[in-house]
Amino acid sequence: MSGVLVFGELTDGHLSGTTAELIALGKQLGESVAVALFGGNMAGAADEAAAYGADRVHLVEDPLLVDGQKDAIIAAFDSLCREVSPDIVLIGKTPLGLDVGPRLAFRLHAGLAQDCVSLEMRDGKLVATRSVYGGNALATVGFPEQGPRIAIVRGKVYEPLAPDASQTAEIVKFEPKLDSSVIKAKTVQVVKRESQGVRLDDADVVVSGGRGLGGPDPFAQLQELASLLKGAVGASRAACDAGWLDHSYQVGLTGKTVTPNLYIAVGISGASQHMAGCSGAKNIVAINKDENANIFKEARYGVVGDWKGVLSSFIETVRELTKS
Amino acid sequence: MTSSGAQLKILVCVKQVIDPETPLSAFKIDPGTKRVAPAAGVPPVVNGFDENAVEAALRLKDSVGAEVTVLSMSDSFAMDVMKKPLSMGADALVLAQDSQFRDLDPFASAYVLAAAIRKLDGFDLILCGRQASDWDNAQVPTGIAEMLGLPLVTVAQKLDLASGGIVVERALPDGYEVVEAPLPALVTVSNELGEPRYPTLRGIMAAGKKTPTTFSASDLEVDPARLAPRMHLLDLAVPPRDSKCEFISGENEADTGRQLALRLREAKLI
Ligand SMILES: Cc1cc2nc3c(=O)[nH]c(=O)nc-3n(C[C@H](O)[C@H](O)[C@H](O)COP(=O)(O)OP(=O)(O)OC[C@H]3O[C@@H](n4cnc5c(N)ncnc54)[C@H](O)[C@@H]3O)c2cc1C
Numbered sequence A: 001m002s003g004v005l006v007f008g009e010l011t012d013g014h015l016s017g018t019t020a021e022l023i024a025l026g027k028q029l030g031e032s033v034a035v036a037l038f039g040g041n042m043a044g045a046a047d048e049a050a051a052y053g054a055d056r057v058h059l060v061e062d063p064l065l066v067d068g069q070k071d072a073i074i075a076a077f078d079s080l081c082r083e084v085s086p087d088i089v090l091i092g093k094t095p096l097g098l099d100v101g102p103r104l105a106f107r108l109h110a111g112l113a114q115d116c117v118s119l120e121m122r123d124g125k126l127v128a129t130r131s132v133y134g135g136n137a138l139a140t141v142g143f144p145e146q147g148p149r150i151a152i153v154r155g156k157v158y159e160p161l162a163p164d165a166s167q168t169a170e171i172v173k174f175e176p177k178l179d180s181s182v183i184k185a186k187t188v189q190v191v192k193r194e195s196q197g198v199r200l201d202d203a204d205v206v207v208s209g210g211r212g213l214g215g216p217d218p219f220a221q222l223q224e225l226a227s228l229l230k231g232a233v234g235a236s237r238a239a240c241d242a243g244w245l246d247h248s249y250q251v252g253l254t255g256k257t258v259t260p261n262l263y264i265a266v267g268i269s270g271a272s273q274h275m276a277g278c279s280g281a282k283n284i285v286a287i288n289k290d291e292n293a294n295i296f297k298e299a300r301y302g303v304v305g306d307w308k309g310v311l312s313s314f315i316e317t318v319r320e321l322t323k324s
Numbered sequence B: 001m002t003s004s005g006a007q008l009k010i011l012v013c014v015k016q017v018i019d020p021e022t023p024l025s026a027f028k029i030d031p032g033t034k035r036v037a038p039a040a041g042v043p044p045v046v047n048g049f050d051e052n053a054v055e056a057a058l059r060l061k062d063s064v065g066a067e068v069t070v071l072s073m074s075d076s077f078a079m080d081v082m083k084k085p086l087s088m089g090a091d092a093l094v095l096a097q098d099s100q101f102r103d104l105d106p107f108a109s110a111y112v113l114a115a116a117i118r119k120l121d122g123f124d125l126i127l128c129g130r131q132a133s134d135w136d137n138a139q140v141p142t143g144i145a146e147m148l149g150l151p152l153v154t155v156a157q158k159l160d161l162a163s164g165g166i167v168v169e170r171a172l173p174d175g176y177e178v179v180e181a182p183l184p185a186l187v188t189v190s191n192e193l194g195e196p197r198y199p200t201l202r203g204i205m206a207a208g209k210k211t212p213t214t215f216s217a218s219d220l221e222v223d224p225a226r227l228a229p230r231m232h233l234l235d236l237a238v239p240p241r242d243s244k245c246e247f248i249s250g251e252n253e254a255d256t257g258r259q260l261a262l263r264l265r266e267a268k269l270i
């Protein structure tokens, strides 16, 4: 086979949003798009992949894949890639994808572009644009002739296609026959932090605070504002590193990518590594006492001032306006 | 701790990078060479996550005893920068330095570092940063692990030794997972581990007296053909930022807050 192979992931038993985005991207790049799914009981997810536009689904099955060990998934995907020789491999910038991409590239001696914000064909060749230097620069890169072209793609850059349940895909089973020695590092426990209220990842409004808040207490006010706007609270890495909030609130290059309609940044300087996680927001509002702060270069609305004087009346007015 | 019962030997891979806190106004790209031009007067730094990796090694040294060696590869080094891990408490510094080691891509970097690690030999644990803040590749540690056939755990926020192996808390976007691996293993460390310690005066004095071990390309028997970049860099550019910020102000700060809300209402954003 040639064409595009998407590394498929699930969330809560369903095809992940990222995987649907990659299928849509794959349709722009290649003649056919296949999705690989790992483990058992994948029929539902395979239907979802078809609905989102996949032409083929590889159901990768092996006893070692049942409990989702990463090393086994990587070995299985490696073996599938050798079997089907895809031209292009698309992987999401997820905790799993970030490990799968490089492991595959080293094993297959293939080219890899990390953190891609755009992929396109130029004269029949794949060209990737990727964020480097924390988002301070964009690198445009081409791939070697040999081996599959592997791209790790940033989330929420591409839109999934509208799902159509009447579409079907060719379903191909693949059994990699893994040896248990492939599992060298083993996950023995997963500890999830339950977020309350609106999930930061999908919130339509995000209210974020940074080092400028000076401590953990002002985040209660941000939470109040977020609740009024039915949104979620986020934070800069500086605020999380200071221990004011857990790292699950971190927005940015090494935190979460959010694409709300409204992103309100309070006491955040707007370092490129932070903006990498929120520059997809449609409207950024910044409150910062430094008129030269970088955040104002990307904001739609700005207030130059001390949040201590501005925030309470802002929240009170929002409360009045959103009543009823 | 090791199979032989000797002291734990830890290697930390540390990269010298352009300071990521360089003000945006000073961040310049030389279009001819397609390289980032270091800003005048801003010295390079040890990659931030690599300082976290050094901290992780030193915590193990504090708790169970360990010998900590730092390894870095480049064509040139700012020695006072590279000595920082020593002044934090690391025991030895090894520099793989050669004019051929300029701007290597992750595949070539992993190849050279793996060659140096083979030559040094005998490590129980190799620690790296989760990614280097220049090219944000997050690939070199994977390459080293693949070439040396080591178990790999990425994005660690906590590391503990257990019988014959290591137990790692790996940071996830909404929590963490606990991963176990036998030694020797390679672990990449993230900032969730906690702040790296500051060098002490004693540490700085001790570091000043230490001479790094240096390896050239020929010491490492490096095949020059394997240093060529795998990807083609077509362009490197600063993304355009079209500032279109509408500044809101009022009679006083409280009024400004009120005006902001009214403006967002008008724009149908709230
Ligand atoms: C490889 C790498 C990855 C990174 N990943 C991330 C990431 O994922 N997310 C992230 O956020 N960062 C990340 N960073 C860190 C990033 O570079 C910045 O250091 C960080 O975002 C700064 O956070 P901040 O804006 O809260 O703090 P600062 O930069 O210190 O800014 C604080 C701001 O608050 C303003 N302020 C102070 N007091 C007040 C007041 N009373 N009222 C109003 N304004 C006030 C100041 O003017 C200033 O602009 C990363 C860095 C590296 C090197």
Ligand SMILES: Nc1ncnc2c1ncn2[C@@H]1O[C@H](COP(=O)(O)O)[C@@H](O)[C@H]1O
Pocket: B013, B014, B015, B016, B047, B049, B050, B071, B072, B073, B074, B106, B109, B113, B127, B128, B129, B130, B131, B132, B133, B135, B136, B137, B138, B139, B140, B141
């Ligand atoms: N030239 C180098 N010298 C030493 N360590 C390096 C070098 N390049 C990368 N590393 C290590 O690999 C990690 C990830 O780098 P990268 O894959 O370039 O993002 C870094 O945080 C370092 O620990």
